[in-house]
Amino acid sequence: MKTFDVIIIGAGIVGSSIALSLTRAGLKTLNVDTLPTAGYGSTSYSSAIIRPFYSHVTACAIAHEARARWLQWSDFLACADPLGLARYHETGGVVLVAEGTEKNYAANLAALDSVGVEHRWLSETDLLHRYPNICLDSFAPPRRIEDDEFGQNNGRRISKGIWIAACGHVNDPQLAAHNLYQAAHTEGGSFRFNTRVADLIQSQGTVRGVKLDNGEKISAPIIINAAGPHSKQINQMAGITDIETQAHRHEVAYLKAPVSGFSQQGFLVDLDTGIYQRGDGTDVLIGSADPLCDPADVANPDNYNTGLTEQWTQQAYRAALRFPDLEIENSARGTVGLYDVSQDWIPIYDRTDLPGYFVAIGTSGNQFKNAPVIGEIMTRVITTTDPERVLLTLPNAQREVDLSFYSRLREPQNTSSVLA
Numbered sequence: 001m002k003t004f005d006v007i008i009i010g011a012g013i014v015g016s017s018i019a020l021s022l023t024r025a026g027l028k029t030l031n032v033d034t035l036p037t038a039g040y041g042s043t044s045y046s047s048a049i050i051r052p053f054y055s056h057v058t059a060c061a062i063a064h065e066a067r068a069r070w071l072q073w074s075d076f077l078a079c080a081d082p083l084g085l086a087r088y089h090e091t092g093g094v095v096l097v098a099e100g101t102e103k104n105y106a107a108n109l110a111a112l113d114s115v116g117v118e119h120r121w122l123s124e125t126d127l128l129h130r131y132p133n134i135c136l137d138s139f140a141p142p143r144r145i146e147d148d149e150f151g152q153n154n155g156r157r158i159s160k161g162i163w164i165a166a167c168g169h170v171n172d173p174q175l176a177a178h179n180l181y182q183a184a185h186t187e188g189g190s191f192r193f194n195t196r197v198a199d200l201i202q203s204q205g206t207v208r209g210v211k212l213d214n215g216e217k218i219s220a221p222i223i224i225n226a227a228g229p230h231s232k233q234i235n236q237m238a239g240i241t242d243i244e245t246q247a248h249r250h251e252v253a254y255l256k257a258p259v260s261g262f263s264q265q266g267f268l269v270d271l272d273t274g275i276y277q278r279g280d281g282t283d284v285l286i287g288s289a290d291p292l293c294d295p296a297d298v299a300n301p302d303n304y305n306t307g308l309t310e311q312w313t314q315q316a317y318r319a320a321l322r323f324p325d326l327e328i329e330n331s332a333r334g335t336v337g338l339y340d341v342s343q344d345w346i347p348i349y350d351r352t353d354l355p356g357y358f359v360a361i362g363t364s365g366n367q368f369k370n371a372p373v374i375g376e377i378m379t380r381v382i383t384t385t386d387p388e389r390v391l392l393t394l395p396n397a398q399r400e401v402d403l404s405f406y407s408r409l410r411e412p413q414n415t416s417s418v419l420a
């Protein structure tokens with residue numbers, strides 16, 4: 001049997017980041033992935049929005065720290081990739097706020113203040129200057145288009161926006177994962193693609209290695225589940241039943257942008273209609289902010305509908321409420337990907353009750369941005385001598401964060417702002 005220090009199941013943005021950090025820490029790692037190369041799973045469908053707008057200080061601080069590394073991506077990787085490097089475009093971003101709902105954002109603003117992320121209020125005039133053809137009617141709560149009240153102004157206005165400059169998006173999420181893979185590989189990390197982990201090997205109450213789909217066995221004292229939407233399957237192999245994750249299907253609609261230069265205006269979070277939007281060249285990309293009116297589209301990660309459905313139509317029509325000039329094309333364009341959703345939409349970066357078995361899962365549609373830090377988080381979790389108190393120093397944010405925020409044992413948190 002071949003032997004490694006750590007086997008990482010998955011080479012998405014999460015598994016590849018973990019590989020890089022652990023190889024830098026001197027460990028001999030192996031990533032195993034069913035797909036042909038890094039980032040071909042749910043990572044490749046990511047809207048790749050980078051924003052520190054979270055309602056918890058730890059989440060905000062980690063996202064802001066990760067943003068500093070996206071800004072210096074080449075230095076962070078410290079290696080070339082024959083495919084080129086992904087690029088982070090810092091466009092800034094706007095969160096629309098309807099009159100009377102300001103208090104809903106108090107925790108987010110407090111987190112930004114605590115971490116030291118600059119933000120400012122935009123007036124209606126500022127919003128109209130930035131988006132000349134925007135409609136500032138309020139339509140909340142978000143509704144489905146079959147609802148008779150869909151598109152009816154509720155008598156209020158979008159009276160403000162929150163502008164955050166330190167936001168943007170990465171142009172190619174799959175390439176970003178490939179960059180991390182390349183960096184880890186350069187530093188000695190091993191990768192096996194086109195190979196599925198079929199089972200975990202355990203004996204005497206601890207994990208010993210993995211069994212591959214070709215029958216081969218590979219041993220390691222540490223196994224990390226970074227299998228994205230397949231996380232539940234891997235937990236089942238490990239016999240772990242107290243950590244809940246679920247694959248949810250999500251569509252992202254692409255339409256021609258309602259104004260030229262939309263890409264330069266930054267992303268727009270619009271909880272009033274239940275979507276987020278960002279420019280992508282001449283297109284606008286429209287994702288869901290998971291409003292309460294939309295039932296979760298729970299999926300089997302091995303067999304789900306990869307075609308665009310009425311989800312696409314709901315999102316396109318919601319975007320058209322905000323931008324009435326938006327032309328809704330007859331042929332749907334867009335992508336369909338899976339979120340790996342935890343109970344409270346906060347990821348789980350933790351050890352488990354099975355000695356040697358760790359998880360980096362439940363990324364809930366919002367952890368692409370944190371990829372440059374996730375590797376370090378898992379390295380701290382694995383190498384700590386005091387599992388009760390695992391701290392991570394964030395040099396750019398100049399603070400220490402307590403990683404129990406991501407514990408499997410936490411009380412489910414109230415997350416008011418899971419939006420890409």
Ligand SMILES: Cc1cc2nc3c(=O)[nH]c(=O)nc-3n(C[C@H](O)[C@H](O)[C@H](O)COP(=O)(O)OP(=O)(O)OC[C@H]3O[C@@H](n4cnc5c(N)ncnc54)[C@H](O)[C@@H]3O)c2cc1C
Binds near residue numbers: 227369
């Ligand atoms: C539509 C969409 C939009 C999003 N938008 C944003 C955004 O704007 N901003 C943001 O920060 N985040 C966003 N996200 C979330 C972000 O993309 C994910 O959190 C992140 O990509 C998850 O990465 P991962 O490595 O955990 O999963 P994956 O990329 O899915 O990687 C898991 C890998 O595990 C492999 N695997 C699974 N089972 C096995 C097995 N048995 N054996 C071997 N390999 C296995 C798979 O092949 C896969 O490659 C979005 C996600 C989606 C789907």
